[in-house]
């Protein structure tokens with residue numbers, strides 16, 4: 001030991017230094033975990049904003065068509081209105097309003113889902129919620145990404161699955177796992193499939209949340225380290241290596257769940273989360 005034979009005061013100082021460094025490191029780690037959470041919230045905002053664009057566009061087109069129709073009707077009033085013109089106007093009016101109403105309803109659904117997801121993310125509150133709805137809300141985050149990617153996410157869900165748990169952390173876990181599959185599992189040029197599956201056992205009162213991909217899988221060496229903080233195979237390409245560390249922390253410490261991973265090279269990866277329904 002290098003320290004043997006050193007005066008006590010020097011040892012004390014070295015010990016204090018080490019403690020201070022450890023404290024600073026812990027703080028830095030907490031800050032990184034926090035900024036990773038903020039980044040994933042940012043992706044969510046981008047996803048929802050993109051989803052809102054489609055109905056907003058449709059409403060705006062339909063509204064300007066209605067406006068034009070109204071102007072034409074006014075003109076034909078001056079020229080002597082014919083019954084057929086009025087009938088055509090009324091029919092187009094009805095069609096336009098149907099489009100507007102349908103899209104406004106969709107926007108309201110999206111904003112509601114987003115508000116729920118955002119407030120869940122901000123808190124670690126426990127409540128009763130529908131896991132199927134949560135999965136669908138999380139998928140909003142990926143809408144834009146999936147439109148621009150060759151990969152497919154298949155949802156294998158029951159009609160509803162009520163859970164008394166923590167929707168915020170659970171949403172974050174799902175987002176991290178799906179995100180990882182889309183980023184890491186598929187080589188360029190590949191067309192991959194990610195499957196999100198929910199199942200439950202009413203006897204044991206437990207449920208299973210599964211995210212699996214048919215991608216390149218992981219070697220034993222990688223698999224052994226994936227939950228370590230800062231372990232990433234994409235350093236310098238946007239990976240912080242905190243995603244699965246946070247996922248594990250949330251799953252085990254907050255949800256009280258078991259998180260299992262099955263993966264081997266060329267065989268895809270399967271993340272399985274087992275947790276109590278209540």
Ligand SMILES: Nc1ncnc2c1ncn2[C@@H]1O[C@H](COP(=O)(O)OP(=O)(O)OP(=O)(O)O)[C@@H](O)[C@H]1O
Nearest residue numbers: 180181184185226232233239240241242243244269
């Ligand atoms: N579905 C998957 N297929 C193949 N490899 C994966 C998969 N999921 C995770 N990995 C591997 O596990 C590593 C750690 O994942 P983790 O989510 O912790 O970090 P990251 O995705 O690299 O970075 P971050 O999530 O912080 O942006 C990844 O770098 C990747 O090598």
Ligand SMILES: [Mg+2]
Nearest residue numbers: 176180243244
């Ligand atoms: Mg990740």
